[in-house]
Amino acid sequence: MEITLVRHGKPDLKKSGRVNATGMREWVSAYDASRISGSPASAAKAACQNSNLIVSSPLPRAVSSLHTLGVKPNFILNELSEAPLPIFNVPAIKLPPSLWLVFFRLLWLAGASSKSESCADAQQRAKRVADHLTALAHEHEQVFSMGHGIMNKLIAKELERAGWKKVTDGESGYWGTVRYALPTF
Numbered sequence: 576m577e578i579t580l581v582r583h584g585k586p587d588l589k590k591s592g593r594v595n596a597t598g599m600r601e602w603v604s605a606y607d608a609s610r611i612s613g614s615p616a617s618a619a620k621a622a623c624q625n626s627n628l629i630v631s632s633p634l635p636r637a638v639s640s641l642h643t644l645g646v647k648p649n650f651i652l653n654e655l656s657e658a659p660l661p662i663f664n665v666p667a668i669k670l671p672p673s674l675w676l677v678f679f680r681l682l683w684l685a686g687a688s689s690k691s692e693s694c695a696d697a698q699q700r701a702k703r704v705a706d707h708l709t710a711l712a713h714e715h716e717q718v719f720s721m722g723h724g725i726m727n728k729l730i731a732k733e734l735e736r737a738g739w740k741k742v743t744d745g746e747s748g749y750w751g752t753v754r755y756a757l758p759t760f
Contacts, residue, residue: 576712577742578734579622579719580727582751583632583640584611593669599679600662602672610639616750618743620644626719628711632656637721640750648721654704657723658697661689680725701729705737712757727753 586609591602623629623644631637631648632655641648660679670678683694692700708730712718722730724747734755735741745752 576757577717577754578708578712578739579626579717579752579754580731581619581622581640581719581721581753582724582727582747582749583634583636583721584615584643585613585749586610586636587612591672593671594675595667595669596662596665596675598669599672599675602675603660603662606636607634610635611643611749613749615640615643616745616752618745618752619750622752622754623719625717627717628715629719629721630655630708630711631721632723632726634723637723641721652704652707652720654700654707655720655722655726658683658694658725658729659691661687661691663687663689697726698729698733701726702733705730705733708734709737709739709757724751727751731755 586606588606588609594602623646629641629646629648630650630652631641633651633653634656660676661683662679663682686694708718708720731753739755739757741753742756743754
């Protein structure tokens with residue numbers, strides 16, 4: 576049995592200059608609505624072709640990544656959506672979105688969640704997803720999951736806690752592909 580976790584391709588999003596925290600809300604909304612550009616990585620292609628079941632996050636960048644691979648998901652799993660980024664009101668400071676992403680994600684990891692899902696809640700969601708993917712792997716043997724960076728990392732931790740072993744360790748960037756197998760004893 577195998578589960579492959581893949582991060583979506585690079586979003587087709589115009590580079591922004593500097594934005595304030597309010598502008599960051601708009602940037603995140605545009606990011607969440609974006610499709611992808613570019614070609615898929617060979618590891619993602621191979622994993623997809625070898626899978627018996629394909630599940631995906633509902634976000635457009637995940638679904639369009641599958642479209643780029645030439646497939647449609649067997650079903651959409653809402654819980655695969657990325658952990659939301661909490662955005663706090665920080666007046667008068669303008670930064671590139673990439674710096675805001677790091678700043679707000681670090682606050683989130685430290686326990687600050689504003690009005691979004693907390694890190695602890697996202698970890699619980701990752702446990703549910705890992706359990707669901709495990710059940711699907713028992714039924715379909717090879718499962719391909721198209722998701723997002725933070726959630727894939729949280730899901731991976733839960734799979735490892737449940738005894739799954741990392742077979743291949745791809746990059747964590749766009750099209751990052753990590754394959755897990757459940758050892759048979």
